[in-house]
Structures are given as C-alpha cells and as structure tokens.
Amino acid sequence: MKTEGDSERYPITRLAVKRGCPVCAAVKHFQESLPKQLRAEEPTPLCNFHAWSLAKSAPAEVAASIFLGALRSKEWDTSPTSPSSCAACKKVHEEEITRLEEVTTELERPPIAEWLEQHAVFCLRHIHLLKKRVPAPLQEIIEKLRIENKAKLGAELEEFLRQSRHGDRTGGGVLGRAAEFLVAQRGILD
Numbered sequence: 345m346k347t348e349g350d351s352e353r354y355p356i357t358r359l360a361v362k363r364g365c366p367v368c369a370a371v372k373h374f375q376e377s378l379p380k381q382l383r384a385e386e387p388t389p390l391c392n393f394h395a396w397s398l399a400k401s402a403p404a405e406v407a408a409s410i411f412l413g414a415l416r417s418k419e420w421d422t423s424p425t426s427p428s429s430c431a432a433c434k435k436v437h438e439e440e441i442t443r444l445e446e447v448t449t450e451l452e453r454p455p456i457a458e459w460l461e462q463h464a465v466f467c468l469r470h471i472h473l474l475k476k477r478v479p480a481p482l483q484e485i486i487e488k489l490r491i492e493n494k495a496k497l498g499a500e501l502e503e504f505l506r507q508s509r510h511g512d513r514t515g516g517g518v519l520g521r522a523a524e525f526l527v528a529q530r531g532i533l534d
C-alpha cells in the first residue's frame with residue numbers, strides 16, 4: 345500500500361523526462377491514489393473497471409466504505425452504471441484536463457520547449473487534445489512530433505516482427521508502447 349500524502353502530485357516537468365506520454369503517466373499516478381479521492385459512504389456510482397480495481401487493490405476498509413456508498417447511489421435504482429456516470433471516471437477526466445493545462449503552460453518554457461523539440465513522446469489521444477489547446481506554432485511542433493513518434497514506433501514494431509519471425513521474442517516492451525501510443529496508458533480512460 346502506498347503511503348504518499350493526498351497532495352503529492354508529480355510535477356509534469358518531472359514526468360516529461362521519462363519515456364512515454366507524461367499526461368498518461370500523471371493520470372495513471374492519480375488513478376493509483378483514487379481510493380483516497382473518492383469519499384467513502386457517499387452515493388458513488390462506479391463503472392465496471394473502477395468497481396473491480398477497488399475490489400482488487402484498495403485497502404479493504406476503504407473499498408468496503410466506498411461500496412456501501414455505491415449501494416446508496418440512486419443511479420443503480422433505475423439502470424446499470426456506465427463510465428459516463430462513474431464518480432471515479434469523472435475524477436480521472438478532471439485530472440486529465442488539469443494535467444493537459446499544465447503541459448500547455450509548460451510547453452513554452454525552456455526545459456520543456458527543448459524536450460518537446462527533441463525527445464518528447466505523447467500518446468495519440470494527448471497529442472490530439474494538446475493540439476486543440478496550443479497556439480499555431482506549437483501545433484506545428486506537435487504535429488511534427490506526432491509524425492516522428494509514429495514513424496519511430498512503426499520502425500520498432502517492424503524490427504520486433506522481423507525478430508519474432510526468427511524466433512526471438514525479446515523486446516516485447518514495444519507492444520506496450522504501441523498500445524499506449526494508440527489508446528493511452530492501460531485502464532486510465534474509457
């Protein structure tokens with residue numbers, strides 16, 4: 345069990361130096377602290393994914409209190425819940441927007457501006473969302489990045505495929521990176 349305080353959030357500038365999409369990394373980190381963000385014993389509708397991840401990984405008392413709250417949620421009296429009514433999904437989406445705003449602000453500052461031009465990796469979801477938020481010159485840089493990220497991943501996948509055909513299946517990390525690039529990090533968003 346993690347013991348980090350509720351307020352701990354990795355700065356986006358720190359996540360940007362790691363491999364992979366920093367918005368995904370921030371949202372994934374938030375998702376891991378989600379049981380703390382949900383108010384226990386309040387009416388809390390949950391989707392399939394979040395109900396099961398609470399059952400599986402939240403501290404037992406926290407999960408039990410949240411489930412008690414969920415049982416009191418009126419949403420379930422009339423119909424099954426879906427990601428659109430899930431309290432956890434809503435919080436994850438809010439965090440995604442906050443983090444996208446943070447990236448948008450940082451993109452014009454030196455260390456991140458440099459990273460953006462040279463080593464940045466974003467998933468397609470966040471590339472498209474960022475492009476809608478930034479001024480034209482940055483849109484061009486992000487579009488260039490999309491093309492480069494895609495080409496690099498394509499080349500790695502081709503190499504992986506070539507090696508697999510010869511019986512060498514090491515280097516499967518590229519499959520995870522391909523999935524993240526296409527649909528964002530695992531399980532963070534519907």
Ligand SMILES: [Zn+2]
Nearest residue numbers: 365368467470
């Ligand atoms: Zn992403």
Ligand SMILES: [Zn+2]
Nearest residue numbers: 391394430433
């Ligand atoms: Zn959900």
